[in-house]
Amino acid sequence: MAGVCVFCGASGVLTGEHVLGDWLTTIGLPMDEVAHGAGWLNMMDRPMGVSQPFRRTVTDVCGPCNNGWMSALEAVAKRVLTPFILGGPGVIESTDRGAVAAWLQKTTLVAMLVSPEEDRVRGYGLPSSEYHELYERRATQEPLPATQVWIGRYEGRGRTGSTWVVPQVVAIDGLPEFNTPQAYAMTVVLGRLILHGVRFTSTALRVDLATERGLPCLWPGDGPVAWPEGQPVLEEDFLQFSAGKELRSLETHVGISPWKAATDLMSRSVGSMVELPTICGKHVAYYPETLVDEARCGRFYDFPTACECGIGYLIETQTDGAHCKKAGPPDAIEELYASLPGEEHFFEDENGRFAYKAV
Numbered sequence: 001m002a003g004v005c006v007f008c009g010a011s012g013v014l015t016g017e018h019v020l021g022d023w024l025t026t027i028g029l030p031m032d033e034v035a036h037g038a039g040w041l042n043m044m045d046r047p048m049g050v051s052q053p054f055r056r057t058v059t060d061v062c063g064p065c066n067n068g069w070m071s072a073l074e075a076v077a078k079r080v081l082t083p084f085i086l087g088g089p090g091v092i093e094s095t096d097r098g099a100v101a102a103w104l105q106k107t108t109l110v111a112m113l114v115s116p117e118e119d120r121v122r123g124y125g126l127p128s129s130e131y132h133e134l135y136e137r138r139a140t141q142e143p144l145p146a147t148q149v150w151i152g153r154y155e156g157r158g159r160t161g162s163t164w165v166v167p168q169v170v171a172i173d174g175l176p177e178f179n180t181p182q183a184y185a186m187t188v189v190l191g192r193l194i195l196h197g198v199r200f201t202s203t204a205l206r207v208d209l210a211t212e213r214g215l216p217c218l219w220p221g222d223g224p225v226a227w228p229e230g231q232p233v234l235e236e237d238f239l240q241f242s243a244g245k246e247l248r249s250l251e252t253h254v255g256i257s258p259w260k261a262a263t264d265l266m267s268r269s270v271g272s273m274v275e276l277p278t279i280c281g282k283h284v285a286y287y288p289e290t291l292v293d294e295a296r297c298g299r300f301y302d303f304p305t306a307c308e309c310g311i312g313y314l315i316e317t318q319t320d321g322a323h324c325k326k327a328g329p330p331d332a333i334e335e336l337y338a339s340l341p342g343e344e345h346f347f348e349d350e351n352g353r354f355a356y357k358a359v
Contacts, residue, residue, distance in 0.1 A: 005062035016057035069138035085191035098142035101219035149197035153228035156235030185244035236328025283307035
């Protein structure tokens with residue numbers, strides 16, 4: 001297939017580049033067929049069929065890139081990360097830290113190419129300059145400037161291999177929120193390993209960050225990094241974690257948060273209720289429209305709900321809409337809701353009785 005390489009810009013024959021390296025099929029991970037999907041900015045997946053993991057490829061990369069510097073990063077990732085993916089402890093030496101961080105960034109960029117080109121033209125994707133700049137730095141085997149990466153343990157289920165990207169905005173005390181993102185959070189799960197990073201595309205707005213879970217910083221830094229350390233990421237925490245909601249600023253008066261267009265669920269009124277799409281992208285949930293009026297007056301509420309996929313959600317109303325605070329097994333969400341200290345209220349109509357608690 002002829003075209004232009006998204007990394008180096010060369011014209012010619014393009015090759016199939018694996019989103020997640022095919023070496024992952026040989027190290028002992030489960031290879032049962034799983035459903036694949038690519039999401040829009042609000043994390044609603046579009047189905048892409050059922051197949052074995054680590055088979056997905058994109059055709060936007062030339063042979064010299066695929067078989068050259070990108071292959072070299074895959075070789076480092078295979079050598080360094082395989083024990084962690086399978087759950088065994090170990091250490092990443094200082095000489096490998098940059099290459100592993102660059103591999104995360106390369107993998108993230110390739111994963112974004114799964115979406116159709118017309119989607120990327122409309123803004124679903126990352127700037128083309130990210131691809132070009134990483135290519136220009138290929139000899140360093142280091143990620144782009146203003147990139148921070150952490151490494152942790154994943155103790156969820158159902159994510160043999162997964163890649164997530166969520167745009168971020170920098171918040172400066174006293175200034176209005178930016179309308180466009182200045183960074184993106186990137187997360188890759190492989191077996192028991194989770195890599196989580198942030199790249200500031202507006203480097204002048206870079207913020208020093210840490211994770212709430214105390215995960216060790218892989219990049220930047222010196223010296224060996226032990227794994228696992230810090231609190232593990234559970235399945236019910238994954239959506240919040242991958243969205244960058246557990247990142248904390250180490251600086252005063254400036255911070256970072258997910259870009260609302262990427263994480264907020266868009267809703268609409270249906271009679272006396274509000275229809276809210278669930279994160280699975282296949283179903284909807286409902287809550288009383290009266291809660292919208294309450295939010296406009298500064299009164300906010302939490303309520304549990306669930307979808308037909310068997311996923312439970314804890315939703316919180318805020319001035320700008322309803323936000324998913326937690327996702328997980330419905331029983332766990334109900335227990336979490338029951339433990340909340342707010343006063344419980346009820347709304348009743350022809351659809352039944354709806355319970356919610358004041359925040």
